[in-house]
Amino acid sequence: MITDREKAAFEAGIKLGALYHQFVGTPIARETAAAVETAIEQAVGLQPFVTAVRVRLDREMMVTNRFGYSELAGRMFDVEIRTRVGGASCTARLHLEDDYPMMEIVEIHETPRDTDH
Amino acid sequence: MITDREKAAFEAGIKLGALYHQFVGTPIARETAAAVETAIEQAVGLQPFVTAVRVRLDREMMVTNRFGYSELAGRMFDVEIRTRVGGASCTARLHLEDDYPMMEIVEIHETPRDTDH
């Protein structure tokens, strides 16, 4: 038996792993960070079971190389995502923790089915 | 409260989402598929909480374009991964189902801590 809570956690993990490895390496600078944030949010928002996603990229880390731009690095991400499977909703995040881009579950809660009405 | 089972499911999701979006698009052919399978397995095997991973890429789908190669597509993946967090072990897979590259939990089981001894 696999619970809705477990499935919601699994789905949240998929989305964080996916967005990280899809977009790491993208040329980026402070002036273009907003467009990349929007594109990532919209891409993730299309995927199944996602009910909310917020992506912020740390502009302070966007120091310029000799040609005036950076590359999107895992350490720049600050992402919060919410997934829902059946009655369970999982909130997870990706953020920098002790210099490691950490993905972790923030909370899982179950909504009594009635409240969906 | 988040259980070890939920964490193990989350970690399995991360790894499947990550490998998919890291490697999709890689130029590939039947003769090179084994090297890509090995590279993916080794990359995933480095990540935290992974205890086993097996990657097979469907060579039948590797039809050649005008230049004699294919690109790794999500539909080619057949992956099974196992993660372990605390006493819980999650097996998940990525495989083609009704023409969609489906990621799903196969099983989560808990090992009594004693059996680790």
Added chain:
Amino acid sequence: MITDREKAAFEAGIKLGALYHQFVGTPIARETAAAVETAIEQAVGLQPFVTAVRVRLDREMMVTNRFGYSELAGRMFDVEIRTRVGGASCTARLHLEDDYPMMEIVEIHETPRDTDH
């Protein structure tokens, strides 16, 4: 001796190869295609020697899977890029040709240095 024309062609190739393999696999749908086009154009525009870039993604190919979205495929790209090295300007494109996402030089021309004034 390597000419400015050759360098401009090399730089155009880099950018087309880069954007293709950076963004292929991105979840996409007709409603989000514009945001992805913008993000790609801005990312490419940051890179050295690029003087112009236009990205169009074929919405007709964005047929929906069982979950209502597509993935950005190489076949969807219609890109034109211009690079400039010294006095040489290279225009190149990526577009679908006989079902293959073809990258090719459209034109290289040299501007007499005087005309920059």
Added chain:
Amino acid sequence: MITDREKAAFEAGIKLGALYHQFVGTPIARETAAAVETAIEQAVGLQPFVTAVRVRLDREMMVTNRFGYSELAGRMFDVEIRTRVGGASCTARLHLEDDYPMMEIVEIHETPRDTDH
């Protein structure tokens, strides 16, 4: 008119841009670097106009994070590639220069057609 030399330079650029953005972000460690090098070389070797490719990844930069692995970064690449279009052969490389992963043409030479016999 676009020369074979220019086309060979363009093709070399495509391959360097492609491999960089395809593989950056891959989880990697000293023990798995060889498998990734092989996979990249084989992937690039499939692409049109490539006659030789050598990929080395700097193991010295593979310092371990809290979970014991690194991610493939652009700064780790040392790549040499050769492309051939018609009678022209282009050698190009990607390597670290002043802390920037630089792509540049090393040499283009033309082989008299006769020497192909």
